[in-house]
Amino acid sequence: MGAVTVTNITKTYGDATTNEQVIALDNVSFSVEPGELFGLIGPDGAGKTSMFRILTTVLLADKGQARVDGFDVVNDFQAIRNTVGYMPGRFSLYQDLTIEENLNFFATLFGTTMQQNYALIKDIYEQIEPFKKRRAGKLSGGMKQKLALCCALIHKPTVLFLDEPTTGVDVVSRREFWEMLKRLKQQGITILVSTPYMDEATLCERIALMQNGKILSIDTPDNIINTYPGKLFAVKADSIPHLLSDMRAYVPVRSSYAFGEYIHVTFKQDTDTNVADLTDYLAQKGHGGIAIKSITPTIEDRFINLMTNQAD
Numbered sequence: 001m002g003a004v005t006v007t008n009i010t011k012t013y014g015d016a017t018t019n020e021q022v023i024a025l026d027n028v029s030f031s032v033e034p035g036e037l038f039g040l041i042g043p044d045g046a047g048k049t050s051m052f053r054i055l056t057t058v059l060l061a062d063k064g065q066a067r068v069d070g071f072d073v074v075n076d077f078q079a080i081r082n083t084v085g086y087m088p089g090r091f092s093l094y095q096d097l098t099i100e101e102n103l104n105f106f107a108t109l110f111g112t113t114m115q116q117n118y119a120l121i122k123d124i125y126e127q128i129e130p131f132k133k134r135r136a137g138k139l140s141g142g143m144k145q146k147l148a149l150c151c152a153l154i155h156k157p158t159v160l161f162l163d164e165p166t167t168g169v170d171v172v173s174r175r176e177f178w179e180m181l182k183r184l185k186q187q188g189i190t191i192l193v194s195t196p197y198m199d200e201a202t203l204c205e206r207i208a209l210m211q212n213g214k215i216l217s218i219d220t221p222d223n224i225i226n227t228y229p230g231k232l233f234a235v236k237a238d239s240i241p242h243l244l245s246d247m248r249a250y251v252p253v254r255s256s257y258a259f260g261e262y263i264h265v266t267f268k269q270d271t272d273t274n275v276a277d278l279t280d281y282l283a284q285k286g287h288g289g290i291a292i293k294s295i296t297p298t299i300e301d302r303f304i305n306l307m308t309n310q311a312d
């Protein structure tokens with residue numbers, strides 16, 4: 001049995017002023033194995049928060065079933081609330097309480113004490129302990145994140161839901177955070193984490209790429225990259241803005257998008273003459289400093305490819 005099983009979950013929100021329905025989750029199914037580090041990856045509005053809120057029993061789905069740790073999210077909501085840890089996207093901390101007070105508060109809520117489960121939070125708590133008398137509202141983003149994680153862990157959850165835990169956090173804290181997750185995983189906790197950052201996708205064991213309430217692909221990061229169809233090229237020239245508009249006007253090109261200092265390009269058909277033909281075309285358009293190379297796709301390239309397929 002999976003630690004989390006989601007079967008045909010649909011969630012819509014109604015907009016009272018326009019009477020329009022927003023489909024936040026569209027018939028979504030997936031499962032997460034016990035002890036897995038699983039990522040929901042997608043841009044703002046993909047449906048990640050709605051999914052986490054349903055799984056942590058704070059939101060009801062319109063249709064479908066979901067189970068967490070064997071418990072049904074509707075019928076057994078109390079059992080789920082007792083056993084899961086949830087770190088919502090916006091920090092759930094009490095800003096006027098100190099680090100220590102926040103932790104004691106969350107421990108009391110779950111009928112436990114900080115001492116009882118100290119081993120689980122020790123590594124993380126030690127990093128913020130010197131500031132334990134400081135109010136949460138006065139902490140840096142990285143420190144708030146560590147405190148929020150400690151609060152979510154204080155009752156020793158079997159499944160941990162982390163909704164965009166690294167959004168708005170500096171690069172060093174982000175890296176430290178993922179190290180902490182790896183250590184938690186070693187303790188057997190199932191971890192579901194959502195992130196809009198594609199580089200973090202590769203740190204998960206399996207990921208679901210989400211867009212507009214749908215899962216576009218679900219697999220290990222390596223398998224998702226390896227199923228990239230066709231060839232991908234990185235193109236550079238002296239004027240990137242002009243390059244982008246000229247690439248979009250070039251009929252053999254299927255997709256082209258800015259990617260760091262390059263433009264990533266795929267062709268409608270992979271032929272031996274694509275690179276030479278494109279070089280000629282760009283030279284005719286007056287571009288200098290043209291460089292075209294074949295590259296290995298990243299998760300982000302695969303995501304863009306899947307989104308393009310969906311749009312087609």
Ligand SMILES: Nc1ncnc2c1ncn2[C@@H]1O[C@H](COP(=O)(O)OP(=O)(O)OP(=O)(O)O)[C@@H](O)[C@H]1O
Pocket residue numbers: 013014015022023024042043044045046047048049050051164
């Ligand atoms: N309470 C609500 N009322 C109306 N629409 C909502 C509500 N909550 C979410 N939505 C809409 O549902 C869709 C999915 O939102 P959701 O928050 O689940 O996505 P997300 O991937 O977590 O993105 P974000 O990072 O922006 O929260 C979006 O189009 C969003 O605008």
